[in-house]
Amino acid sequence: MSTIKSKTVMFVTGAFVIHRGWDEWQKYFQSKGYNTIAPPWPNKEAETAQELRDRQPNDVALATTTLAEVIDSYAKHAESLPEKPIIIGHSLGGMMTQILVNRGYAVAGVAIHPVPPLGVFPYELGFLRGGFKSLGLFTSVKKTYLMSLKDWQFAFVNGMPLAEQKAAWEANTIPESKTVSRGGLSSMAKLDWKKPHVPLLITSGSEDNIIPAHLNYRNYKAYKQNGSVLDYKEFKGRNHFVLGQSTWKEDADYILDWLAKL
Numbered sequence: 408m409s410t411i412k413s414k415t416v417m418f419v420t421g422a423f424v425i426h427r428g429w430d431e432w433q434k435y436f437q438s439k440g441y442n443t444i445a446p447p448w449p450n451k452e453a454e455t456a457q458e459l460r461d462r463q464p465n466d467v468a469l470a471t472t473t474l475a476e477v478i479d480s481y482a483k484h485a486e487s488l489p490e491k492p493i494i495i496g497h498s499l500g501g502m503m504t505q506i507l508v509n510r511g512y513a514v515a516g517v518a519i520h521p522v523p524p525l526g527v528f529p530y531e532l533g534f535l536r537g538g539f540k541s542l543g544l545f546t547s548v549k550k551t552y553l554m555s556l557k558d559w560q561f562a563f564v565n566g567m568p569l570a571e572q573k574a575a576w577e578a579n580t581i582p583e584s585k586t587v588s589r590g591g592l593s594s595m596a597k598l599d600w601k602k603p604h605v606p607l608l609i610t611s612g613s614e615d616n617i618i619p620a621h622l623n624y625r626n627y628k629a630y631k632q633n634g635s636v637l638d639y640k641e642f643k644g645r646n647h648f649v650l651g652q653s654t655w656k657e658d659a660d661y662i663l664d665w666l667a668k669l
Contacts, residue, residue: 411606411669413490413514418445419481419507421498421522422541422587423554423563424579425456428497428650435659441493446484448477451581459581464550466582471549474590478503485512493666497650498522498618499587501609502596505626508607509598515606515669517662520618520649523626525596534617536561542592543585551582562617563648575648600629606636606669608662612645636669 416436418429429445436443450469453459462469481503485492494513496504501521508516523529541552554562556576564572590596607630611623620641627639642649642658649658 409667409669411493411515411666413493414441415488415490415492416441416443417481417485417488417492417494418443419494419496419500419503420445420448421496421500423581423583425451425453425459425581427454427456428579431655432650432659435656436663439663444484444488446481448472449480456577456579456581460553462551463553463582466551467549469582470551470584471586472584474587474593474595477587478506478595481507482510482512493517495519495662496521498647499591502591505607506596506598508604509602513605515666517608517610517665519610519658520612520615520623520645520647521609521626522591522618523622524598525592525594526598526600527622527626527629529622534619534622541583541585541588543588546585548585552585552588553582554580563646565616565646566614567646567648567652575651579651601631601633603633604635606638608638608640608665610639610658610661611641612647612649613641613643614646615649617647638665
């Protein structure tokens, strides 16, 4: 019987994609007795990815959104819940999950293929290739960045059939704030690696191009052993579109089992 009494889960979305990517996860966790929310980022409130793409690239409000504002919005959502939540995030949302755990907003955290917080240098070429354009160096920060299908195929859906890659791009890809992307390389992405924390699980995928498994493992190893529950799991065959791959339920079951054993 888990000592984690909270039955509330807050899902945290990563960059480049709409929050609706959590829809099936929410339904599944709810079928297991959890209450769930998956709030959109500030200035990304929309029902479909196309709605946000229609604003590209002149959505100044989204373009000038900062990482600190996104993190603060999730912190406020966590505080508004009837009980302290389990926080589960993917990619940049995984990094934000680590920060929110570090700041005491969760009873447990799961970072799925997370972008590493400040202190873990991402020297991997896949990370640089997949994320460099989103920084928008030498371009206006008042214009948003939209990941092309070609870049999406490398960064998220490598190894999947072409029709599935295109369908996933259509359903999920949205404009992004270059300011947020740059914030991931700044003090906004800082946490205290030595601070005791609630149980935290970091997962990775063997086929993830943009956040390779060894980058996630270095993220995991950056934490100082202080008696806090800290676990790591690499899944075979997972790319960065792990939330929408046909194997997503296996990952969800692993997380649910991990929570039950705490």
